[in-house]
Amino acid sequence: MASYLRTVAGSSPSSVNSNSPTNDLGKRIAKWALIIGVPTAVCVAAYLVYRQQQDQAKKTANRQSSLPTPLSNTSGNTTNTLENRPKDRLTLAMELKNEGNIKYREHKFDEAIDYYTKAIETCPSESLEELSQFYQNRAATWESLNNYDKVIEDCSKAIELNAKYIKCIQRRARAAETIGNFELALEDYSTVCFLDSYQPAYIMAADKVLTELAKRYIETLPESTAELSKDYVRTSLNEFEDDPTLSQSFMNEVRTTQPESPLAHAYEAFEQGRFTDIPSLCTQELDPDNSSLYELQTLLFRGSIYLLMGNYTEAIADFDSVINNPNATEKLKLNAELKRANTKIHQRDLEGALYEYDQCIRNHPNECSPRVHRGMLKTLLESYSEAHDDFNEALNISPTNLRAKYQKLINDAKIGAKENRPERVEQALASFEEYYDTCKQDIYYALALTSCYLDNDRKDKALQYLNRFVKEIPDNPTLMALKANCLMSSDPSNNADAERLFTEALQVDPSNETVLTMFAIFKCNQNQFEEAAKLYERAIQCTRGDEKLLQYAALLYAIRAQGRAIKRLNLNFPGGFPQAGALPNWMGGMA
16 A cells, blocks of 8 residues: 555656546445444544545646746846746756756755755745745655654645645655654545545555544543433434333332332333443342342343443353353343344444344344344334345244334335436335334434435425424434424524524434534534544544444544645545434444
């Protein structure tokens, strides 16, 4: 990759190609990163910028740095007038630069530097393009001598004179990366992406730097003590609709039979939103001295919270304890197996998750939910035909299962969009709407229907339903944030209303990662990059799991770097709002 980057850096700046395949590449990468949560966070950063309009890119393309035609002296005219003096100095400066080029090609780098220095000192101050070229040539020579501080110094002077000097920005990025100045390197790689159509080499170089920055950042973080978002926990656990440990009847039984038990206090903490207190209370319940009547239920409950906290090893251990216990009921085993598979998704082990779902279906052939869960994952992986079969099998087992019906309709709409059959998309959406009166207070239904409209670029209908859902399910922060998203993306004049909704959503649930990250995108669209970065810092404080920490840390650095690059180039933020991919909660963390 390094040699490829150097090849690109050594070539002449290319003009922007409006049909560049890198635009499609950026879309594909961003879609995958947003849906599955791939930790290569520059993919998300690419999402923030790939939608830049090509006419803007053309305006910001680097000026060609071809050499001017040498100026000859007027025959017989030796008068050193003010008009002639700059021309004579520029001619001399060009000659000195050409001598420097000869010495450079001969690998006589010290002599080349002397010529370039004399060219810089001789060149008229108003000859900005030529002067920036001389600094760039001297920087290239310093690079050959491995003097990277001098490379950065001269490149910076050249960039001050020509802010869109791609070759020089590339060179400074490489030098900054070499000496460990990763923030400057990322800013420069981001700038080159803006100016030169997001060439894959730039994206890969930025990704490398961004990942290193994110890793270093999370190594400095203290152990998180932030509470989990109430909305995230409840919406995620809502996916497991038959979980016996979360049924109201079971919680009432525990409170009635053992009101002072650690498990009863764990459920009290659950109701109050003190989720991080639950594992220790469950551990007390499992103490052999307690002789708990609900050992298996406690293990499943604790594993569920571990999963959402990002403690995946502990979660899998608890689920395995339930699965392997001969006294566990089929319902307990089924839920433990489903959650074990879901843990694999959180760990980005998608093949492992599919294997777990396959095993679960073999173990419980007459259950609907394993097929629904496997179909959901296959939808996200764009294996629509296989997902279609899973949902049909689930409905054959349980014809009235609404979750299976929702997912089948989402999948049908995606098939219609992929096959360019708008009538199939419309049929799926119309069928979805038929459930409104029955399911209008079901948050899962609300998010599924909304995301389906957003996925098909129907912001008008999404906003129409969001207005209704916000009234039916008041104070739900995710719905409020999605409404803000739709308002802003539909009409920038809605900025004030959108910001109010984001602010209200965070007042309801200050730890809500979905709201924090969507609000950050909103701030980017306002060119308020530092405020956006602060929102990502808050998201980092509220999240669990190394993968998500790495992703958010990378976004934090990406936004700051792109903000500086955009201001340097005097552009507006060219991104947009994430659509269905911005709903990480409504499918139990799959997205």
